[in-house]
Amino acid sequence: MGIFCSCSAQKPGTTQDQDPTPGTAGHVSAGSDDFGNSWLSGVSSSITTWISQPSSSFTAIWGKNVPESSQFSDATGSGDGTLANGQNSTDTSVRVFTLAQLRAATYNFRSAMLLGKGGFGKVYKGCLKEKLPPSGIKKTFIAVKQLDASSMQGLKEWKVYGFPRPLLEE
Numbered sequence: 311m312g313i314f315c316s317c318s319a320q321k322p323g324t325t326q327d328q329d330p331t332p333g334t335a336g337h338v339s340a341g342s343d344d345f346g347n348s349w350l351s352g353v354s355s356s357i358t359t360w361i362s363q364p365s366s367s368f369t370a371i372w373g374k375n376v377p378e379s380s381q382f383s384d385a386t387g388s389g390d391g392t393l394a395n396g397q398n399s400t401d402t403s404v405r406v407f408t409l410a411q412l413r414a415a416t417y418n419f420r421s422a423m424l425l426g427k428g429g430f431g432k433v434y435k436g437c438l439k440e441k442l443p444p445s446g447i448k449k450t451f452i453a454v455k456q457l458d459a460s461s462m463q464g465l466k467e468w469k470v471y472g473f474p475r476p477l478l479e480e
């Protein structure tokens with residue numbers, strides 16, 4: 311099974327009005343990977359393609375009642391092109407998202423975050439938060455495609471049909 315995601319960046323700020331928090335806001339703790347071993351995810355803020363592999367060791371906590379210090383400060387992994395599993399990307403535009411981060415962004419793929427379903431899997435809305443000094447928060451809204459385990463051919467289709475793409479406004 312795999313994950314693809316696309317995103318649209320929001321100007322830095324601290325507003326919560328567009329936060330896609332489900333009605334039953336709560337905390338999400340990323341646990342062990344019960345989806346399988348072969349995760350791929352991609353995120354794009356514009357035209358860059360991001361491919362990452364998960365790290366189940368990263369625990370992210372998300373929610374309005376969560377202290378800011380508990381939220382991940384770097385939603386994009388190391389940010390230096392180093393993949394979560396230690397591999398290096400040859401493309402400096404590649405940024406890494408762990409499975410835990412994508413789970414946190416989508417509230418563990420909560421049904422309330424479901425945008426739709428395609429032929430290869432479900433698409434969830436998510437929000438990544440990054441701390442900006444001194445006290446700002448950058449929100450990046452994403453669409454995450456979670457491939458069905460039986461649809462790994464979707465990886466090829468995804469490349470062909472243009473994922474990632476910006477999150478469409480509602």
Ligand SMILES: Nc1ncnc2c1ncn2[C@@H]1O[C@H](COP(=O)(O)OP(=O)(O)OP(=O)(O)O)[C@@H](O)[C@H]1O
Pocket residue numbers: 316425426427428429430431432433453455464467471475476477478479
């Ligand atoms: N970037 C996005 N922003 C907002 N909603 C999206 C986005 N991408 C997909 N969706 C929602 O998810 C649904 C499924 O998207 P998907 O891309 O999987 O559709 P599809 O092209 O029909 O699927 P497939 O390519 O797997 O056959 C869409 O109908 C739409 O409602």
